[in-house]
Amino acid sequence: MGDFNLALVIVAIVVTILVFIFNLYLLINYQHPDDKNQAYFPKFVVVLGLSVSAISILMLPADVANRQACQHAVYNGACNLTLPMKDLWLVVYIVDAVLVFFVIPFAMFYYEGDQDKTVGKRVKSALLWVGTMAIVCGLVLGILYGVIGKVDFTVRHLSSSTMAFPNTFQFSSGQPCVVNGRANGNCSAYDASPSSETTWTQRSTFPEYIVALTTIVGSVLFAIFGGVGIACLPLSLIFAFIRRPKAVITRSQYIKEATELGKKARELKKAADALHQEERSGSKGRKWRKNMKAVEKELLLLEEDVNALEEMYPQGEKAETTWAMTVLGYLVKLILGVFGLIVSIAWVAHIVIYLLIDPPLSPFLNEVFIKLDDIWGLLGTAAFAFFCFYLLLAVIAGAMMLGLRLVFITIHPMKWGATLMNSFLFNVGLILLCSISVIQFCSTAFAYYAQATAAQEIFGHTLQSLRGIKYLYKYNIFQIAFVVLAGLTFVYYAAFGWRRKKPSGRFQLSS
Numbered sequence: 001m002g003d004f005n006l007a008l009v010i011v012a013i014v015v016t017i018l019v020f021i022f023n024l025y026l027l028i029n030y031q032h033p034d035d036k037n038q039a040y041f042p043k044f045v046v047v048l049g050l051s052v053s054a055i056s057i058l059m060l061p062a063d064v065a066n067r068q069a070c071q072h073a074v075y076n077g078a079c080n081l082t083l084p085m086k087d088l089w090l091v092v093y094i095v096d097a098v099l100v101f102f103v104i105p106f107a108m109f110y111y112e113g114d115q116d117k118t119v120g121k122r123v124k125s126a127l128l129w130v131g132t133m134a135i136v137c138g139l140v141l142g143i144l145y146g147v148i149g150k151v152d153f154t155v156r157h158l159s160s161s162t163m164a165f166p167n168t169f170q171f172s173s174g175q176p177c178v179v180n181g182r183a184n185g186n187c188s189a190y191d192a193s194p195s196s197e198t199t200w201t202q203r204s205t206f207p208e209y210i211v212a213l214t215t216i217v218g219s220v221l222f223a224i225f226g227g228v229g230i231a232c233l234p235l236s237l238i239f240a241f242i243r244r245p246k247a248v249i250t251r252s253q254y255i256k257e258a259t260e261l262g263k264k265a266r267e268l269k270k271a272a273d274a275l276h277q278e279e280r281s282g283s284k285g286r287k288w289r290k291n292m293k294a295v296e297k298e299l300l301l302l303e304e305d306v307n308a309l310e311e312m313y314p315q316g317e318k319a320e321t322t323w324a325m326t327v328l329g330y331l332v333k334l335i336l337g338v339f340g341l342i343v344s345i346a347w348v349a350h351i352v353i354y355l356l357i358d359p360p361l362s363p364f365l366n367e368v369f370i371k372l373d374d375i376w377g378l379l380g381t382a383a384f385a386f387f388c389f390y391l392l393l394a395v396i397a398g399a400m401m402l403g404l405r406l407v408f409i410t411i412h413p414m415k416w417g418a419t420l421m422n423s424f425l426f427n428v429g430l431i432l433l434c435s436i437s438v439i440q441f442c443s444t445a446f447a448y449y450a451q452a453t454a455a456q457e458i459f460g461h462t463l464q465s466l467r468g469i470k471y472l473y474k475y476n477i478f479q480i481a482f483v484v485l486a487g488l489t490f491v492y493y494a495a496f497g498w499r500r501k502k503p504s505g506r507f508q509l510s511s
Contacts (some may be wrong), residue, residue: 012062016055023050030419042107042421049099049428052433056092057388059085060439061381063453077235085454096432100214101137104429106130109422140254141210144468149209151465153200204466211436212463216472218437220239221430223478226391226438227485229398230344236397236492237337244330248323254313261309264302271295343390348486355445355479384449388442395434396427401489441478 024047031043063085109126204212249257272295278288314322346365351474365387373380440463443455450456464473471480 002045015049015058016412019051019054019058020047023054026050027424029483030424032414032418032420035421038266039421040252042111042425045099045107046421046424047430049104049425049432052092052096052099053392053428053431056096056435056439057392058188058385059088059092060388060442060450060453060455061385063089063455064384064450065381065452073380076448086457088141089454090207090211093214093436094207096436097210097214100429100432102130102134104134104425104432108422108425111425141213144213145206145209148468149204149206150467151204152467152470153202153465155198155200157198160453209466212466212469213399214433215436215440215463216469218433218435219440219472219478222391222437222441223481224485225398225402225430226393226434227398227482228401228489229277229396230347230391230482231486231489232401232493233338233394233397234337234344235490236401237333237340239493241330241334245308245326249312251313253307255310260307261302264298264305268295268302270321340390343387344394344430344486347387347390348483350445351479356476356483363448366446369446369449380449384446390440391438391441392431392435395438399427399430437478 027043027046027050035043043398068086075311095486110122181486271291275288275292275295311326314320314326316322350365353362353364354366369380369384372383439455443450443453447456464470
């Protein structure tokens with residue numbers, strides 16, 4: 001057992017180092033050329049944030065493995081060499097909350113500050129914004145913790161007296177315990193009367209309360225973006241294959257389409273110049289922000305049209321090879337889309353079967369993970385981690401889809417070799433905020449597989465008994481919203497996803 005614990009510690013250290021290296025690789029390859037050799041602090045925040053989010057997801061499988069390290073101990077406390085998972089959970093999620101609400105906003109304010117100002121003035125401006133946010137968040141947290149920062153556990157009052165140790169036991173389901181020397185009494189939780197129920201109240205620790213409130217904020221975003229993304233992530237890949245270019249266009253068609261795109265690009269440049277002129281004059285009102293978001297969305301759509309045109313008319317000496325790679329790319333999208341659709345259906349079915357129906361019809365995916373563990377020790381754990389990571393991908397896909405269709409959601413696309421740091425920071429903040437909710441969601445959805453873990457103690461018992469918010473979990477509000485939005489998104493794609501996007505008309509700023 002000691003060797004197993006040592007191996008667990010070694011694996012945890014190695015995986016943490018690999019996560020940091022991989023995220024550094026993502027940063028180097030996704031960053032915009034304009035950000036090379038500068039913006040070092042935002043880059044450090046990006047790598048740290050991505051690493052914390054990845055480690056937090058991987059900690060739940062590690063928590064399960066940590067529990068298995070003590071499976072031969074009489075009780076968990078008798079196994080002293082396991083990882084202190086509860087302390088690690090709290091540390092990771094306190095760091096998560098600090099990054100989301102303080103460090104990332106500071107980095108974004110600093111990065112997006114007026115480049116004509118000195119570094120000191122940009123730091124001062126960012127600190128003023130973040131300081132104001134810290135004061136407001138501190139007051140809200142302090143008031144809420146002081147007023148309703150308690151947990152209400154529903155328990156049953158059971159009792160039994162003692163008697164001399166008998167030579168033979170005569171207890172049964174009808175006589176479960178001893179009261180006044182007789183074998184009966186109120187000591188069975190299943191047979192006890194409803195009047196034996198009582199509420200045990202105690203104050204939660206402040207770190208657990210911060211994790212709980214952060215989870216609530218993340219759960220709202222997770223239910224919206226995750227519910228939409230769980231459907232649009234695979235379906236967008238499948239319908240991209242359906243809408244793919246079937247053949248190479250002629251040169252005359254290419255010139256005609258390129259001319260139209262050129263006109264659109266000039267219109268967008270004219271609109272962007274007008275907005276920059278308004279910004280310099282200091283008139284940045286609601287109309288300016290609305291027009292700026294509209295320009296950003298039109299620019300993103302223009303880039304997609306340019307890429308689609310380049311796919312339909314490959315140029316250069318290796319044009320045939322480029323076209324073959326394009327066809328192969330769409331086939332890969334189809335395969336990934338079909339595989340993702342199977343995973344999405346499995347997720348939604350598991351939520352309905354295991355969470356929304358009481359009592360659950362079946363453990364479903366819990367049994368799958370357990371059987372995979374029986375085949376090979378880490379196979380079930382790896383599948384468990386994959387399903388959790390898939391939810392994070394769904395959140396990002398849902399945010400992108402809604403950002404293209406809703407004016408009040410800002411788009412921050414991630415592009416290989418063309419991602420600015422503010423887009424990086426926004427997506428990292430979204431991932432961090434939703435990663436807490438993903439862990440809570442997974443610990444609930446896979447409670448049978450992840451039973452008796454530290455995550456269960458934090459996200460199961462404490463969070464679902466916290467005064468004021470326990471009813472959101474008692475009545476499965478987030479799970480229901482997730483399934484409903486997934487169904488609506490599936491219907492939307494079934495009705496409109498197969499259609500080709502029609503070119504938009506002449507772009508104009510709203511007056």
